[in-house]
Amino acid sequence: MxxxxxxxxxxxxxxxxxxxxxxxxxxxxxxxxxxxxxxxxxxxxxxxxxxxxxxxxxxxxxxxxxxxxxxxxxxxxxxxxxxxxxxxxxxxxxxxxxxxxxxxxxxxxxxxxxxxxxxxxxxxxxxxxxxxxxxxxxxxxxxxxxxxxxxxxxxxxxxxxxxxxxxxxxxxxxxxxxxxAQMKYLFDNRYGTGQSVWDGIMRTTNLVVSGKTVVVAGYGWCGKGVAMRAKGLGARVIVCEVDPIKANEAWMDGFEVMQMLEAAAQGDFFITVTGDKDVIRGEHFKVMKDGAILANAGHFDVEVNKVELKALSEEMRVVRPNIEEFKLKDGRKIFLLAEGRLVNLAAGDGxxxxxxxxxxxxxxxxxxxxxxxxxxxxxxxxxxxxxxxxxxxxxxxxxLNLKIDELSIEQKEYLSNWVHG
CATH class of the missing domain: 3.40.50.1480 (Adenosylhomocysteinase-like)
Structure with missing residues (x-):
């Protein structure tokens, strides 16, 4: 011991x-x-x-x-x-x-x-x-x-x-x-992740978001926040999901929904927020635009398959702090932020x-x-x-010095009694 x-x-x-x-x-x-x-x-x-x-x-x-x-x-x-x-x-x-x-x-x-x-x-x-x-x-x-x-x-x-x-x-x-807990995921995951991810991306790249196409992989509470903030920054937002309920929710929230292989050819920024591995991988890198920017907001650096990205590349270099350039064999360049780690903390203050x-x-x-x-x-x-x-x-x-109403005894009784109509 x-x-x-x-x-x-x-x-x-x-x-x-x-x-x-x-x-x-x-x-x-x-x-x-x-x-x-x-x-x-x-x-x-x-x-x-x-x-x-x-x-x-x-x-x-x-x-x-x-x-x-x-x-x-x-x-x-x-x-x-x-x-x-x-x-x-x-x-x-x-x-x-x-x-x-x-x-x-x-x-x-x-x-x-x-x-x-x-x-x-x-x-x-x-x-x-x-x-x-x-x-x-x-x-x-x-x-x-x-x-x-x-x-x-x-x-x-x-x-x-x-x-x-x-x-x-x-x-x-x-x-x-x-x-x-509700006081965690409704605020930390949604509003915290939404703001801090874009803070990390924007301070790192110093690029405009408005007018760009943002692909968000995962529409849990963190993904909701990232997509919402991207929309507020003026981006076109595509959501990729494996859960049919969350995919419907993303659609009703006003976002486009499609498979990653289709979205991969259209995105300018890609943000993974799934908690799973190999969300963006070789088949997706092969169809991405020249200059596509990849970021991860999931806990581990496994959502973007870095091994397959390196295998497709002939040259790699760091072009700015927290930005690694991968020059593919066909001449296209793909950029990975913060080594594929949590972009809001590895390239920001969280x-x-x-x-x-x-x-x-x-x-x-x-x-x-x-x-x-x-x-x-x-x-x-x-x-x-x-x-x-x-x-x-x-x-x-x-x-916050905010006050809310309280139920009266009669209101509580009404809500707890099935006889009342």
Missing amino acids: RGEIMESHIRNIDLAPQGQLKIDWVAGHMPVLNQLRKEFEQELPFKGKKVVVCLHLEAKTAYLAKVIQAGGAEVTVVASNPLSTQDDVVAALVAGGIHAHAWHGATEEEYHQHIHQALDFQPDYIIDDGGDLVSTIHQQRRELISHVQGGAEETTTGILRLKAMEQKGELGFPMIAVND HPAEVMDMTFALQALSLTALTEQVTPLSAKVYPVPHEMDLRVARLKLNA
């Missing part, structure tokens, strides 16, 4: 002051998390507990780690993506007493080494993004399964992996599916702080729900309790 370690592995502690400025900025725009921080400082729900947080290490996730720390936890953070790590933010966390194992641009070997170093902390609870912590524990660090009391998962991709483990009877501890405020409030409250269990939960995937969803919604409305 690996021994516990307390040191951090980061790029440069001297970057901490500028990282702290970033954290302070987002903290000023996350009122729900600020309210929870005040409560945590008084109640100390995580006192004596160790928490490992595996998320995209930028300012907003850093503030979540600080809020959990304020609740009495000893916290370790590790990156869920090597290109989204901001070294100054990580340094600020370490300067503030949080352990960290991450740096920007980590190799695949370093990335997995960092996960193991974080797990050497022997956490009581975890927060995961994409399932890499859970996967590593169950495949390589099984001695920790009995020690971890539970955790929460941030993403669609991670929950798919967790449910697959549960169905096979291989999940070793309870996990709360934060991504499936979702707006006001949106992540709600998601991270759910994450923090999910951990408190686990600590409050008198009888340990079974090793299953659990939904966020509806009352928790409602609490975050009310806190958000209070922060």
